[in-house]
Amino acid sequence: MFYKHSKNILICFGVLAVLLVVAYFAYLTFFAGVYPGPSLIEELQSGSITSAGITSIEIIRFDVRKGWPFSEEDYDRMTGKKITSRNTIAELVRILRHSTSDVPSPRSEHPFVLYYGIIRVDLVNGGHYYVFYQIMHYDRNYYTHILTSSKGSTNPNAGTLMANRPLVNFLQEHDPWYRGDVVH
Numbered sequence: 001m002f003y004k005h006s007k008n009i010l011i012c013f014g015v016l017a018v019l020l021v022v023a024y025f026a027y028l029t030f031f032a033g034v035y036p037g038p039s040l041i042e043e044l045q046s047g048s049i050t051s052a053g054i055t056s057i058e059i060i061r062f063d064v065r066k067g068w069p070f071s072e073e074d075y076d077r078m079t080g081k082k083i084t085s086r087n088t089i090a091e092l093v094r095i096l097r098h099s100t101s102d103v104p105s106p107r108s109e110h111p112f113v114l115y116y117g118i119i120r121v122d123l124v125n126g127g128h129y130y131v132f133y134q135i136m137h138y139d140r141n142y143y144t145h146i147l148t149s150s151k152g153s154t155n156p157n158a159g160t161l162m163a164n165r166p167l168v169n170f171l172q173e174h175d176p177w178y179r180g181d182v183v184h
Helices: 004-032 040-046 072-076 086-099 167-174
Strands: 054-061 078-085 112-123 128-138 139-147 158-166
Touching: 004 040, 040 086, 054 086, 086 158, 086 167, 128 167, 139 167
Parallel strands: none
Antiparallel strands: 054 078, 054 112, 112 128, 128 139, 139 158
């Protein structure tokens, strides 16, 4: 009799352990590293952030096959190129502010992803934003899908998906790891 109850108790603990693991991974995937607030694009377009409020940008090498980063420690392990040139920062701000829009739906071809990367935008006040980007090609055009989330958010699942065509040219010039075709 004791053996039968022990077996049921072990099964209950096993089911409970599996549920806890599933709940933990759901938390990590959808809630950890997500902070409320406007995205970088919203802040730039409203004028709340200007190029003067940005100390540096960093182009971070991102290999999607190694998994998505979800914490500051994940980002810190990645290789990056820091850019502090005021002209380059102002150029990125102009491109993000004036050329970012909702994602268009493809009409004739399926998009082809050529490259992935991340831009970290560091602010004068000590905060920062992450902007994930995919350089894509369809309908004989190159463009960039970006995911941008709120200040301090590390979870890419919290980002807002947008499109930006001129960002491709900026990244060709400033991302040292992107070796795509020349875009005109």
